[in-house]
Amino acid sequence: MNIIAIAIAALLLPSAPLADAKPLCRPCSPKPPAFILAGDSTTAVQAPGGGGWGNGFLSFLRAPPAWGVNKGHNGATTVSFVKGGDWANVTRLIDEKNAEGFQVWVTVQFGHNDQKPDKNISLAQYTTNLITLTRSIHSHSAHPILLTPLTRRSFPTNSSHHATDTLHNERLATIAAARNTTGTTTLLDLNAASLTYVNRIGRDAAHAYDLKEGDSTHLNDWGSVVFGRMVADLLLETEAGKCLGPWIRPNATLSRAIRDGVPA
Numbered sequence: 001m002n003i004i005a006i007a008i009a010a011l012l013l014p015s016a017p018l019a020d021a022k023p024l025c026r027p028c029s030p031k032p033p034a035f036i037l038a039g040d041s042t043t044a045v046q047a048p049g050g051g052g053w054g055n056g057f058l059s060f061l062r063a064p065p066a067w068g069v070n071k072g073h074n075g076a077t078t079v080s081f082v083k084g085g086d087w088a089n090v091t092r093l094i095d096e097k098n099a100e101g102f103q104v105w106v107t108v109q110f111g112h113n114d115q116k117p118d119k120n121i122s123l124a125q126y127t128t129n130l131i132t133l134t135r136s137i138h139s140h141s142a143h144p145i146l147l148t149p150l151t152r153r154s155f156p157t158n159s160s161h162h163a164t165d166t167l168h169n170e171r172l173a174t175i176a177a178a179r180n181t182t183g184t185t186t187l188l189d190l191n192a193a194s195l196t197y198v199n200r201i202g203r204d205a206a207h208a209y210d211l212k213e214g215d216s217t218h219l220n221d222w223g224s225v226v227f228g229r230m231v232a233d234l235l236l237e238t239e240a241g242k243c244l245g246p247w248i249r250p251n252a253t254l255s256r257a258i259r260d261g262v263p264a
């Protein structure tokens, strides 16, 4: 073989196994996406004591052929989710869905419990844990999506348009984790988007999404749809998400309300 033939042969070689998880957009994968949502109660299914954006997000999938499952676990931290066996279930599911011919995406959103003093998880540890989960997803040939944590909708008594920014540090730590895994990880700044939105619509409109009166952390069914739409729109705006358009049903009315900062 001459040098040109060798070069061409190199181009034609099947790429390393992990490379499958890399070329996100060019060309778009013909495989339908499977979404596995990992996180705490602000991702989880609506139930007493928990309820997040997960099911609302999944409601926008054109499923089938797309597919999705909400693995949010009430009370979970980046530590307990691994220790308690949830993560092993997620990785097993990634392998199954890859084998079934899906392109697999895994969302990771924590922080609401990691920040509680009794959990004894430092911000540095939280960051490292997020990086570890992200690498684990990538090593199973799936696409990691890191989300900064959904804002709480609690407002100081003297201001109905400045919600208390209780997850500021966890947002920055999540961004740091995503930076550390640039090239493989898609970052969605849900914390900033949700905080901006609830500040624009104000306290009363924001509480309309509460799971129940007095619980301004968890979302009711409609809140799940609204913030699930927000997640879908954030994802579709990313480089990686450009290919997902055909698999995610639009709702222009809802997207516009979110973008314009009016109650949905």
Ligand SMILES: *[C@@H]1O[C@H](CO)[C@@H](O)[C@H](O)[C@H]1NC(C)=O
Residues within 6 Å of the ligand: 084, 085, 086, 089
């Ligand atoms: C993991 O999956 C198994 C089998 O479906 C299930 O019995 C178990 O409860 C799951 N573990 C967690 C922590 O969800």
Ligand SMILES: *[C@@H]1O[C@H](CO)[C@@H](O)[C@H](O)[C@H]1NC(C)=O
Residues within 6 Å of the ligand: 120
């Ligand atoms: C908290 O975590 C640190 C670091 O892992 C450990 O040294 C310390 O003993 C823990 N404290 C408690 C009260 O568990």
Ligand SMILES: *[C@@H]1O[C@H](CO)[C@@H](O)[C@H](O)[C@H]1NC(C)=O
Residues within 6 Å of the ligand: 156, 158, 159
């Ligand atoms: C609300 O009250 C707090 C504490 O009393 C004060 O620091 C803050 O400036 C007030 N905000 C507004 C918008 O009045």
Ligand SMILES: *[C@@H]1O[C@H](CO)[C@@H](O)[C@H](O)[C@H]1NC(C)=O
Residues within 6 Å of the ligand: 127, 128, 131, 180
């Ligand atoms: C980020 O990645 C580098 C290189 O892989 C590593 O040395 C560093 O410790 C990582 N930072 C964190 C916060 O884990």
Ligand SMILES: *[C@@H]1O[C@H](CO)[C@@H](O)[C@H](O)[C@H]1NC(C)=O
Residues within 6 Å of the ligand: 251, 252, 253, 254, 257, 264
């Ligand atoms: C879109 O969202 C609006 C609320 O903004 C809702 O009333 C409507 O049913 C949704 N349409 C579809 C097709 O989901």
